[in-house]
Every structure is written in C-alpha cells, then in structure tokens.
Amino acid sequence: MTAPKPQAVNEPTDPDVDLHVPAQRQQSWRAQGPIVAVVALGGAIGASARYGASLLWPVSAGAFPWTTLGINAAGCAVIGVFMVVITDVWAAHRLVRPFFGTGVLGGFTTFSTYAVDIEKLVDAGHARTGLAYLAATLLAALAAVWLAVTATRRVLAWRQG
Template identity: 90%
Template sequence: MTAPKPQAVDEATDPDVDLHLPDQRRLSWRAQAPIVAVVALGGAIGASARYGASLLWPAATGAFPWTTLWINAVGCAVIGVFMVVITDVWAAHRLVRPFFGTGVLGGFTTFSTYAVDIQKLVDSGHARTGLLYLAATLLAALAAVWLAVTVTRRVLAWRQG
C-alpha cells in the first residue's frame, strides 16, 4: 500500500501550511508576506487591547487574576462566533482569518500570561489560588468557545428557518 500523494496548497484560501509537504515548502515569500503582515498587524491590535485591559483592571500581587481570566474567556467566545461565521456563513477574504483569528484574537488572548500568573501565585505562597486559577481559566475558556459556537449555530439556524 502506498501513501496518498500530498495535494498542493491553494494559496488563495488556505493560510495553514504543512512544511512537511514539499509542495507547500515551495510557497514564495511573495505569497506568504501578506499573511505574515496581517497576522503581525492583528497581533499588535489584540495585544494592545489586552494591555489596555490590564491597565484598567490590574490584579494585586497574590490576588486572583480576574482580568486575564476574562480576557481569555471573552477571546475564546469571540473565536467561537468568528469561526462559525467564516466557515458556515461568510466566504471571507483569505486574509480575514489570519488577521482576526490568529492576529487580533491570538494577541488578545494570553495563555502565556496565564502561565506566568500561575507561577507568580505559587511562588508568592498562593498555590491554592494558582491551582484554582489554572482550572477556572481552562474551564471558562472551553465553556466560552463551546457556548459561543452552540449559540451562534442556533441563532443562524433560527434566522434561516
């Protein structure tokens, strides 16, 4: 039995590239540059929004990091709505998903800060709070994306039907 031959990437619609496939490694910089640019621009916007939220609602040392938890939950909910809309409803331009999904929402949500917050809580003697935060953020993020996808699909079905 032979392995199936990898299919070439459609550069116009698929921003995800598997570099293990020779056909996909040959994508030119000219084809990739717009994707890199919109991800960078979106990331700057999302990270700036997250930073602004952390300035508006800072967490005290040793306190539960509510701002980061809410940022991650809201970002996950928005990605749930966004993915349903661009996959089920709207034939979006090829740069919309990398700009908004990967860039803006990737920059806005912050699982690296989540990990640092846990470490800071544990190091400052607040291990229970750190463990609670670890579990609460994970559950909130998963629940937010599931709920957003479910509600969005139901609303769309109701509107169509």
Template identity: 75%
Template sequence: MGEVRSPVHSEPTDPDVDLRVPAQRRELARGQWPVIAVVAAGGAIGACARYASALLWPTATGAFPWTTLWVNVIGCGVIGVFMVVITDVWAAHRLVRPFFGTGVLGGFTTFSTYAVDIQRLVDGGHARTGLLYLASTLLAALAAVWAAANLTRRVIEWRQS
C-alpha cells in the same frame, strides 16, 4: 562507513512546489508576506487591547487574576463565533482569518500572562489560588468557545429557517 544523518523535519509544504527551484521558493515566500503583515498588525491591536484591560482592571499582588481570566474567556468566546461565521456563513478574504483569528485574538488572549500569574501566585504562597486559577481558566475558556460556537450555529440555523 559513511556518515549517518538524521532526517530533516520541515513544515508541511505544497506538493506542487519544488523548494529546490529558486523561483518557486521566492514565489512561496512572496505569498506569505501579506499573511505575516496582517498577523503582526492584528497581534499589535490585540495585545494593546489586552494591555489596556490590565491597566483598567489591575490585579493586586496575591489576588485572583480576574482580568486575565476574563480576557482569555472572552477571546475564546469570540473565536468560537468568528470561526463559525467565517466557515459556515461568510466566504471571507484569505487575510481575514490570519488578521483577526491569529493576530487580534491571538494577541488579545494570553497563555504567557496566565502562566506567569500562576507562577506568581504559587511563589507568593497562594498555591490554592494558583491551582484554582489554572483549572478555572482552562474550563471557562473551553466552555466559552464551545458555547459560543454552538450558540452561533443555532442563531444561523434559526435565521435561515
């Protein structure tokens, strides 16, 4: 019997690009370098801003991590405004969204610190605080993106009328 191979799963690609053709593979890769560069640059800026906020407003051991909560909530609010503006108002350059949305805001907001904060709280005997932090961050972040996007849409409609 012949060998049975599992199917190879790949990322979605442009149906007009044949990745078996070396020239088309190179063209696809070349077009991604600017995106990678702006995401990296934006991520560095966002991560530095988050780190600066943690230095300015440190959290004591076992205390509720307000700084990380507010960083995530503010970042989600800004992404709500940003996505409405670049989709409904402004025809942004193709690198604006990866730079600011993925890079800056992705570097600024932090799921990893959020998860580590929860783990430290639970391990330190502050399970209730950890659970409160887990739920409040989730709810506040979702509310922030929803409220910011809706408020931005209303402001845009008001200004256009």
C-alpha cells in the same frame, strides 16, 4: 538511483517546491508575506487591547487574576462566534482568518501571561489560588468557545428557519 533525502522539519511539504532554489524561495515569500503581515498587524491590535484591559482592571500581587481570566474567556467566545461565521455563513477573504483569528484574537488572549500568573501565585505561597486559576481558566475558555459556537449556530438556524 539515489534514495530520497529525508525531509527536514523546516522544509515545505509540497514536493514541487525546493527552497534551495532562489526563485522558488522568493515565490514562497510572496505567497506567505501578506499572511505574515496581517498576523503581525492583528497581533499588535490584539495585544494593545489586552494591555488596555490590564490598565483598566489591574490586579494586585497575590490576588486572583480576574482580568486575564476574563480576557481569555472573552477571546475564546469571540473565536467561537468568528469560526462559525466564517465557515458556515461568510466566504471571507483569505486574509481575514489569519488577521482576526490568529492575529487579533491570538494577541488578545494571553495564555503565556496565564502561565506566568500561575507561577507568581505559587511562588508567593498561593498554590491553592494558582491551582484554582489554572482550572478556572481552562474550564472558562472551553465553556466560552462551546457556548459561543452553540449559540451562534442556534441564532443562525433561527434566522434561516
């Protein structure tokens, strides 16, 4: 009897699927392909919306990045509403959550730009502004999602009651 082989990080957790078997690998792709496609499509839509917002409300170098802060807070608020609706109210199609939650909102919110904005502020000698932006974005994002979840649940309870 041989000892079980240790599981690599990129191998599936389902013990019935062996990606070394071509038929099972193809079956796995068929199951995941639509999800990958809707996440990519949603991400393109969300990133385009974010880019449009940056064109509408540009921020000059060294200034507080209000546009990125607003985008991230708005995206967090929308995800709060969305998660309550799809978990408490609406039995959504299996591709809605990856499309809208991961794709659109993941592409719209931009925590990578947030990190770059902080680095640019610090490198330009605006460390206090960078630190304020770091804290403000975190607080705004958490507050936005909490307020959106709470408000959505209250509205739904009010409509039902």
